[in-house]
Amino acid sequence: MSALMSKVKVKNPIVEMDGDEQARVMWHLIKRKLILPYMDINLKYFDLSIQNRDHTEDKITKDSALATLKYQVAIKCATITPDEARMKEFHLKKMWKSPNGTIRNILGGTVFREPIIIPKIPRLIKHWESPIIVGRHAFGDQYKAVDLKIPDEGTLQIGYKDKLDGEKSMERKVFEYPKRGGVVMIMYNTTDSIEDFAKASFELALKRNLPLFFATKNTILKNYDGYFKDLFQKIFKEQFEQRFDALGITYEHRLIDDMVAQMLKSKGGFILALKNYDGDVQSDIVAQGFGSLGLMTSVLITPDGKIFESEAAHGTVTRHFRKHQHGEETSTNSIASIFAWSRGIIQRGKLDSTPDVVRFGQWLEKSTIDTVQIDNIMTKDLALLLGKTSRSSYVTTEEFIEAVKNRLDKELKKFNEQKNSKAKL
């Protein structure tokens, strides 16, 4: 950046949640090359690496979520959710829960995943012309479930004890396990959270002027999914139907198996609200259908629009990190991680009413897309989508971020020249 250009001042802090592996490698490069040279920004830093979560007994994860409630805007790098193999790899004290689950349970809200469309990148599903935004309920279900191994023959029962009225308490026999037992999972959700999920989904449909679908398996889970379906319908009728009609957009509940088949046949251009686990899985299918996991953005928004957390939808890209650890070159797509930063910056600017901060976030996004679309510089995943396999058709992880920096510098130079020439007139 030229010495004549001053840094963009960000009025209020952004919570930064650092992560693991290749995602962390990209995160640090983005921060060092694309953010800190241009922005005067107070980042409230939380190191959510697996090592630090273990060291702090996962307190760091809760602290980062509480800081997000305080400062309203957070950006998150992908993190490892440990399993047995990770326990051994990092000598962990405990198999810590998913940090995403912990954070989303503290913040509440809905996760909306939207692909970044770069015109020249062909889509795996070629007739998907417009984005499909997946709205994922971010509270409860499998992510807060109690799952147990059942050792042997025996009876499984569940019980609910009402706090005030014993009449409402209930007990159910669930299953008689045969010899050698099996497994069980108990998951839950709350009326408040489901209603918030519905409202956030309807609000986004209105904001984006897109039809909304909500898909569940209510024919099988009559009480569980049926309750979600009924609450959505009630809130739609009472609070949103007239506004949907005025815009000419629709809301419909579909069975999830029918919905995913319809989605594959569609041209895109709608919002699909899904329960927590369904949204997790389907958003990866949508990401791949639009091209690459590296092109999928993810933001968590509370129904009142006050709390915002942005991240890339992909994970820590372990396979690429193994190469990085061995000193081999990598070509990992950093676009969704750059957008995690830019979306957080834009939200901060909007909340603070600082248009120059919003503008910087938009420049960063434009520069990233133009690097691929105009300069024809891209990582291997995108080159492969264009049918190119030669080494010269793609750049390394580091070279791509450097190329975005060059574009960003050009964009800033152009803006400053225009500003100066206007000032001279």
Ligand SMILES: NC(=O)C1=CN([C@@H]2O[C@H](COP(=O)(O)OP(=O)(O)OC[C@H]3O[C@@H](n4cnc5c(N)ncnc54)[C@H](OP(=O)(O)O)[C@@H]3O)[C@@H](O)[C@H]2O)C=CC1
């Ligand atoms: N939000 C979060 O924090 C999430 C964290 N995770 C965690 O991430 C870790 C790894 O999970 P994993 O299942 O491997 O999922 P990942 O999303 O990290 O990667 C799966 C594969 O998708 C491709 N891919 C993903 N992102 C990119 C990218 N930016 N550029 C190019 N290719 C990409 C790669 O394919 P290829 O190797 O063919 O190039 C990669 O090996 C796990 O520990 C998991 O817990 C997982 C999901 C979300």
Ligand SMILES: O=C(O)CCC(=O)C(=O)O
């Ligand atoms: O938190 C996890 O372990 C998985 C999260 C995830 O897959 C996602 O955010 O898409």
